[in-house]
Amino acid sequence: MEGLSKAEVDRLEAKALGPGPLRPRDAGTLILIDRQGSGFRVLMGRRHMRHAFMPGKYVFPGGRTDPTDSRVPVASALHPEEEAKLIAGVGRTSHARARAIALSAIRETYEEAGILIGEKGPFAASRAEWQAFAEHEVRPALSGLRMIARAITPPGRVRRYDTRFLAAWRGDAAAELAGGGPTDELEELVWLPLAEARQADIPEITRTVLGELEMQLADDPRLSPGRSVPCYRMVGKTFIRELL
Template identity: 35%
Template structure:
């Protein structure tokens, strides 16, 4: 894929952004794609951001958000697969375990769904803010259930910028009822399972559409090996596979 194509797909603004805009710091983030009924009628979990949100208002997105410093203090019940761990060790300085823990925390906060394995350590940890409710369930994040499938850096010129790692998890790996969103916070509304055959009818960011195209190819067995990476860390967009 050429630079121009990558630029269109990430919906990048004009490269003539002012210095103050391009100086917006890029924060590490984790996003979770929960896939259900992959062998029959594949569906993914999505929700709508509020219309007053600074970042992507009113858009339908996957659960996810910025990595918090405390995420690095949470041990994993099971480590990720070696290939996942190697690709996440990308020189950013953020430990792979923190990215995986952040993905689990964001899924818990935004949907009320629990991804984890029972672990006695959960009861004795000094639960930091943001993790108390999760750890009270007696679980720790299950790194082995998360597959690293996509990475994208928000282009310059946006009010907030993220270096987002997208993780795929099968709904069967959840430790809670996949239809019970009663524990969700209010960051996402209209939480629902959306069929891959109808998701294009939702108002989504361009990059989410790209991720869904990659996911569809994966489900259909025609995905290209490697993790797609849309690198918009500078005004020049670059695409490669990790």
């Protein structure tokens, strides 16, 4: 998407323009990867048509960051090199905020897909959003998360997000609930091979991030920490790709 004009980005995303500039809100998205022979599958779900934001599109689990997520106890912290990438780039992001973004991706993955990322062990939760982790004795773990990309919604949109796309392996899940998550954000949860995922009805930035993920897996199938990742954002009237 490097070098696209603002008009081209608007057409690709097909989103209405808002009346004025809005500050993008931090968000965390989790790409769950499942090894399938020599290939890989990713978990995606379709957003209900009644949603105002991206109705009917297939997306990864994720959502807006709650700053209080930073206070949730974890079994393991972010890898230092991955935390550095969460903090790097435009804007000011503290260590606590980086932790909150990562935990919000884990929380949203439970809420939308019923998958609990972490390690088995006693866990106490003071907030209702994390009670399922206590009930299933899963301690959220951050050490296995890998940042794949960052994307900031261009100015002028009805909703703007500063999204960190994180990845985790399906084996990092301590529990997968048969009934899915408690919210109705996503339906038709499916594991799709990367090639099929790119051909699904997905937002253009999701297609771009899938391409990034495929390149990273081809170069390093283990997704070792520390690799440079792209940040997509608007500078002037051009949508650019810069490395973090």
